[in-house]
Amino acid sequence: MKVSYEWLQTFFEDGALPSVERLEQVLMFQAYEIEGVEENEGTSVIDVDVLPNRAADSLSHRGIAREISTLLNIPMKDDPLRKELHFEPTADSISVSLMPDASCTYYVAARIKGVSVTESPDWLRKRLAALGQKSINNVVDATNYVLFGLGQPTHVFDAAKFVGETPKIGVRRAKQNEKIVLLGGAEVTLQDSMSVITDAQSDTSIAIAGVKGGVVAEVTAETNDILIEAAKFDPVATRKTAQALKLRTDASARFENNVADALAGYGVQAVVALILEIAGGELDGYVEAGAILEKNKPVPVTAQRASRLLGTEIVEGEIEDILTRLECVYTKEGDTFMVTAPFERRDITIPENVIEELGRIYGYNKIKSEQLPSPERTPAIHKKFGYIEMIRNTLTELGSTEVYLYSLRDNGEIALRNALASDKDHLRSNLADGVVEVLDKSERMMPLLGLYEIVSVFEIGDVFLTKGEETRVCIGVRVAGSKKREARTAAAFVDIKTALEEALGTTLPDADGETLEFSLDALLDTLPNLTAYPDAPVVSDGVVYCASSQYPFVLRDLAIWVPEDTDIEQIKEIVNRNGGALLKRNDLFDTFSKDGRTSYAFHLVFQSDRETLTDGNIGVIMSAIEHEFAAKEGWEIR
Numbered sequence: 273m274k275v276s277y278e279w280l281q282t283f284f285e286d287g288a289l290p291s292v293e294r295l296e297q298v299l300m301f302q303a304y305e306i307e308g309v310e311e312n313e314g315t316s317v318i319d320v321d322v323l324p325n326r327a328a329d330s331l332s333h334r335g336i337a338r339e340i341s342t343l344l345n346i347p348m349k350d351d352p353l354r355k356e357l358h359f360e361p362t363a364d365s366i367s368v369s370l371m372p373d374a375s376c377t378y379y380v381a382a383r384i385k386g387v388s389v390t391e392s393p394d395w396l397r398k399r400l401a402a403l404g405q406k407s408i409n410n411v412v413d414a415t416n417y418v419l420f421g422l423g424q425p426t427h428v429f430d431a432a433k434f435v436g437e438t439p440k441i442g443v444r445r446a447k448q449n450e451k452i453v454l455l456g457g458a459e460v461t462l463q464d465s466m467s468v469i470t471d472a473q474s475d476t477s478i479a480i481a482g483v484k485g486g487v488v489a490e491v492t493a494e495t496n497d498i499l500i501e502a503a504k505f506d507p508v509a510t511r512k513t514a515q516a517l518k519l520r521t522d523a524s525a526r527f528e529n530n531v532a533d534a535l536a537g538y539g540v541q542a543v544v545a546l547i548l549e550i551a552g553g554e555l556d557g558y559v560e561a562g563a564i565l566e567k568n569k570p571v572p573v574t575a576q577r578a579s580r581l582l583g584t585e586i587v588e589g590e591i592e593d594i595l596t597r598l599e600c601v602y603t604k605e606g607d608t609f610m611v612t613a614p615f616e617r618r619d620i621t622i623p624e625n626v627i628e629e630l631g632r633i634y635g636y637n638k639i640k641s642e643q644l645p646s647p648e649r650t651p652a653i654h655k656k657f658g659y660i661e662m663i664r665n666t667l668t669e670l671g672s673t674e675v676y677l678y679s680l681r682d683n684g685e686i687a688l689r690n691a692l693a694s695d696k697d698h699l700r701s702n703l704a705d706g707v708v709e710v711l712d713k714s715e716r717m718m719p720l721l722g723l724y725e726i727v728s729v730f731e732i733g734d735v736f737l738t739k740g741e742e743t744r745v746c747i748g749v750r751v752a753g754s755k756k757r758e759a760r761t762a763a764a765f766v767d768i769k770t771a772l773e774e775a776l777g778t779t780l781p782d783a784d785g786e787t788l789e790f791s792l793d794a795l796l797d798t799l800p801n802l803t804a805y806p807d808a809p810v811v812s813d814g815v816v817y818c819a820s821s822q823y824p825f826v827l828r829d830l831a832i833w834v835p836e837d838t839d840i841e842q843i844k845e846i847v848n849r850n851g852g853a854l855l856k857r858n859d860l861f862d863t864f865s866k867d868g869r870t871s872y873a874f875h876l877v878f879q880s881d882r883e884t885l886t887d888g889n890i891g892v893i894m895s896a897i898e899h900e901f902a903a904k905e906g907w908e909i910r
Contacts, residue, residue, distance in 0.1 A: 273319075273320045273321075273322050273330070273331050273332075273336075274317050274318070274319050274320070274402075274403045274404065275317070275318050275320055275333050275336050275403075276313075276315050276316075276317055276333070276399060276402045276403065277289075277292050277295070277315050277316040277317070277318065278314070278315035278316075278399075278402075279315075279333050279399055279402075279421075280295075280333060280336065280337050280340070283333070283334065283337035283341075283348050283349065283350065283351070284337070284341075284346060284347075284348060284349055285349050288346050288349075289340070289346075290344070292309060292316040292318065295318065295340065296309055296318060298340070298343050298344065299318075299320065299336075299339070299340070299343075301637070302343050302632055302633070302635070302636075303326075303339050303343065303632070304320045304321055304322055304323070304326070304330070304339075305320075305321035305323075306318060306319065306320060306321070307319035307320070307321050312401070312402045312404075313398045313399075313401050313402040314398070314402075315402055317402055317403065320336060324529060325619045326619060327525075327526070327529035328529050328530050328531050328532065328616065328617070328618035328619065329423070329532075329614075329616040329617050329618065329619075330423075331423050331525070331526055331529070332419075332420060332421060332422050332423030332424075333420060333421050334351070334352060334353060334421060334422050334423065335423055335616070338351070338599075341597075342597045342598055342599075342633060343633065345597055352421075352422060352538060352542060353422070353535075353538055353614075353615075353616060355538075357534075357537045357538065357541065359380070359537070359541075359558035359559075359560060360557075360558070361555075361556075361557040361558070362557050362558060362559065363381075363382070363383050363556050363557025363558055363559050364438075364557070365383055365437075365438055365439070365556055365557070366381050366382075366383050366438070366439055366440075366441065366499060366556075366557075366559045367438065367439075367440045367441070367472075367559065368381055368440075368441045368442075368443075368559055368560075368561035369440070369441070369442045369443070369472055369561065370442075370443045370561050370562050371442070371443060371444040371445065373444075373445055374443040374444050374445055374467045374481070375467045375481065375482075375505055375506035375509035375510070376443045376467060376481060376503050376504065376505050376506070376562065377504050377506075377533065377562050377563070377565050378503060378504040378533050378536055378560075378561070378562040378563060378564055378565070379441075379443065379501065379502075379503040379504075379536070379560070379561040379562055380501070380502050380503070380536050380537050380540045380558065380559075380560050380561075381441060381499055381500065381501045381502075381540070381558065381559050382499070382500045382540050382541075382543075382544050382555065382556075382557065382558045382559075383431060383439075383497070383498070383499055383500075383555075383556040383557060384497075384498050384500070384544065384547060384548065384553040384554065384555055384556065385431075385496070385497050385553055385554055385556055386496055386497075386552065386553040386554050387411060387495070387496055387497070387498055387547060387551040387552055387553035388496070388551055388552050388553070389409050389410065389411050389491060389492065389493050389494075389495050389496070389551065390409065390410055390493075390551070391407070391409065391410065392407050392409065392410040392413040392414075392550065393410070393550055396410070396413055396414075396417060396550065397413070399417065400413060400416060400417065400420075403420060405420075409491070409493070410547070410550045410551045411428050411491050411495070411498060411547055411551055412428065412491060414428075414543050414546040414547045414550065414551070415427060415428055415500075415543055416522075417546060418539055418542045418543050418546065419522055419523070419526075420522075421542070422535065422538060422539055422542055423526055423531060423535065423616075424502055424526070424531060424535045424536060424538060424539030424542075425482070425502070425522070425523035425526055425527065425539070426500060426501065426502045426539045426540060426543050427469075427479060427485050427500075427501050427502075427523075428491050428498050428499065428500050428501075428543075429441075429478060429479075429485075429489035429491070429498065429499040429501070430489050430490060430491050430492070430495045430497070430498060430499075431497040431498055431499045432495070432496075432497050433471075433488060433489045433490075434471045434473065434489065434499075435471055435473040435474040435476075436473045439471070439473075439499055440471065440472035440473045441469065441470070441471075441472060441499070441501065442469070442470040442471075442472030442475070443467060443468070443469055443470070443481060443503070444467065444468060444470060445464055445465075445466070445467055445468075446462035446463065446464055446465075446466040446467065446468045446477070446480075447462070447464060448462075448463060448464040449461055449462070449463075450462045450468070450477060452468070452477045452479075452480065452486045453486055453487045453488075454480070454484050454485070454486055454487065454519075455484060455485050455486065455487060455490060457487070460480075460517050460519070462477075462480070462517075463516065465509070465512065465513075466480065466481075466509075466512075466513045466516075466517075467480075467481035467482070467505070467509060467513070468480055468481055469481055469501070471488070471489065476488055480513065480517070480519075481503070481505050481510070481513075482503075482505035482509075482510035482513065482514075482523060482524055482527040482528075483510065483513055483514050483517070483519055483521055483523060483524045484519060484521050484523070484524075496553075498547075498553075500540055500543050500544060500547070501540070502535075502536040502537070502539040502540040502543075503536055504531070504532075504533040504535075504536055504562075504564075504566075505527045507527060507528045507529060507530040508528075510524050510527040510528045511524070511528035514528065515690060516689075516690050530618050531616075531618075532566070532615050532616045532618060533564040533565060533566050533567075534564050534615050534616075535615075535616060540558070566618075567615065568612050568613045568614075568615060568617065568618075568620065568621075569612070569621070570603075570610040570611060570612045571610070571611050571612070571613075571620060571621065571622060571623055571625070571626050572608050572609070572610055572611075572623060573591075573608070573609050573611060573623045573626045573627060573630075574607050574608050574609070575587060575588045575591055575607065576607070577623065577627070578591065578626075578627045578630050578631075581624070581627050581631075582627065582630070582631045582634075582639060583639055583640075583642065584634075584638070584639045584640065586630060586634060588607075590630075590634065591609060591630060594629070594630050594633045594634060595609070595611060597633060598613070598614075598617075598629060598633065599614045600612060600613050600614065600620075600626075609626075611626050653801065653802045653803065653804065653805060655796060655799075655801055655802060656743065656792065656793075656796060657805075658802040658805050658806065659776070659792065659795075659796065659799060659802070660732055660792070661805055661806045661808075662775055662776065662806045663732065663745055663772065663775070663776070663792075664732065665806050665807075665808065666771055666772055666775045667728075667730050667747065667768070667772070670728070670767070670768060670771055671728060672728040672729060672730050672747065672768070673727075673728070673729050673730070674729070674730055674731065674732070675706075675707070675710050675729050675730070675731050676731065676733070677703070677706035677707070677710070677731055677733070678696070678700075678706070679699060679700055679733070679734065679736070680692065680696035680697075680698070680699065680700070681695070681696065681698055681699075681700045681705065681706070682694070682695040682696065682697065682698065683698050683701075683705075684698030684699050684700050684701040684736065685698075685699075685701045685736070685737050685738045686698060686699040686701075686736050686737075686738065699735075699736035700735055700736065701735055701736065701737055702735055702744070702746075702789060703731050703733060703735060703744050703745075703746035703789055704746050704748075704784075704787040704789050706731065707729060707730075707731055707746050707747075707748035707787055708748060708786065708787060710729050710748065711727065711729065711748045711749075711750040711786060712750075714727045714729065714750060715727065715750050715752065717825075718752055719825065719827045719857070719875060719877050720825045720856065720857065720877055720879065722857055722859055723752075724752060724859070724861060724875060725751065725752050726749065726750065726751050726752065726760070726764060727749075727750050727752075728747065728748065728749045728750075728764065728768070729747075729748050730745065730746060730747040730748065731745075731746050732744075732745050732792070742791055742793050742794075743791070743792045743793050744789055744790065744791050744792060744793075745789065745790055745792050746787055746788070746789040747765075747768055747783075747787065747788045747789075748786055748787045749761050749764045749765060749768070749783075749786055749787075750786060751764070761783075761785075761786060762783070765782075765783040765788055768788070769782075769783075769788070776795070776799060777799070777800075778795065778798055778799060819881075821879050821880065821881045823879060823880050823881070823882075823883060823884050823885070824879070824884060824885075825856065825877050825878060825879040825885075826877070826878045826879070826885050826890050827875065827876070827877055827878075828875075828876045828878070828890060828894060829873065829874070829875060829876070830847070830873070830874045830876055830894075830897070830909075831862070831871060831872070831873040831874070831909070831910035832871070832872055832901055832907060832908065832909055832910060833869045833870070833871050833906075833907065833908040833909075833910060834869065834870055834872065834904075834906065834907050834908075835868065835869060835870075835906045835907075836865055836868055836869055836870045838870065838906075838907075840860070840872060843872060844858055846897060846900050846901065847874065847876065847897055850893055850896045850897045850900065851876065851878065851893055851897075852893075854878045854879065854880055854885065854889070854893065855876060855877070855878055855893075856877045856878065856879045857875065857876070857877035858874055858875075858876055858877075859874060859875045859877075860872060860873070860874055861873055861874065861875050869906070871910060873910075878890055878893070
């Protein structure tokens, strides 16, 4: 959510708002993540990352201004959401009907006649442009201004494009495979789980509820009679609709985060006031349908419980001050505060929510760090987690590497209705397919990993079957080369199975080729309960982690005869010095002696972090090594 510093200033008295640097610091440490600050249209624009728990009240300039007022304890000069609403006059020239299954519980509409659709004034265009929004016309810009100002999506229809003299707005479920052409020209096909706004007289869809308007009742330069609407649409239904249509909009982003029911009325009145100011016309009146259903309920909290959870002593006077700054209504019943959050705060529903707000405003930096007391009881061992650790430790000690793979694949028993991609349209029904793909990639990288003969990986994860979800273990083994591959793979699995069966005290199935997969859930019922979690394996000293290169490696073999009393480190030093940063591995793989001489053979692995190496690059290095070897008496390249 991008917010304009200049726009935020309009909510406070001149000079009350601190510098943008100070705001960034306060918001970062006590409210939201700040992605950055940039200059645009002559003002600083703060990019605020609003998390889902605060999206209902904070995806707007008013919401951020309210938060600043609370954190810095400076009053807002004009809070548009604290005015009392009166929908007068009532319009007889509009009607609204809501079908019970249409995912819409409250709807407010207004009609203005005689508007003039033209360009927006400079101040409005600049405020929208600062947020990266393109100006369309004064009427549409007014709805966008209110969207980013108050957080309530609204929409405007051309009243003359409705059938009949009295426009009749309806909200109903879409018909299966019903089509609608949206603003911008795209046509979409709807499902019967979605909701639409209609011209009820002709039953024509004119907008996808909560997502985007259509072209049927689009406002144009010739429009002079408009209908303004705002509503409360079901958050889950809106999210599913936007996701299924791949059409996430600024409106749907707010509806799916459960904006307060009452915000619809404030949104309509704000748009009406702005259009009358910049587009003229005369207000014909308002009409309401449905009712405001969701209201915040009182939440109990005590100073004692708040202090215990926060780890500091917070007295009742401090609680009262913070609740007042938050604009919460509260009463006291003995030592218990009954706290009702402002209507737009949809996230304060349990005592812990209130206590979190108390700690946040009080300042977590004021809470002293203390050692937690010893637990009053020892938690029970989670059987599945315990055996997972046992399997992981056993396989790791055998030199196997754990992998974490995607649950979405191109085949399986369960297909996705709204797939992310054609090769990720099913939930996996086994682990082996993914493990084999890892073995294929690992085989190509074995020299870089220093694994010239065998590589082993394993995954512990869930698979998804028509009968339900299941946790499985899959081990994969790949033997390099083709000589006796099957026999060597089988021998490796014998060692792995033996170690696992000894650790678990049970019998496991045989491997199927290069993989061994079994159900941990099915196995758990046959295993005894654990009395303690397995100890983690000790990590060897000297393990170094470094970033991998995106460029391919080059493998060269080097063999040399030297006098048998030659120190091998002398050979390695020459190779390493000439190889420099490009030499990633220098592995001895063969040694034998004959007639007073010893032969050493090395695998040399070269790789660059900046480019793809060529034969020319490697040739220069190998020539330098061979030249230095040739200068040594008794040294001979094989």
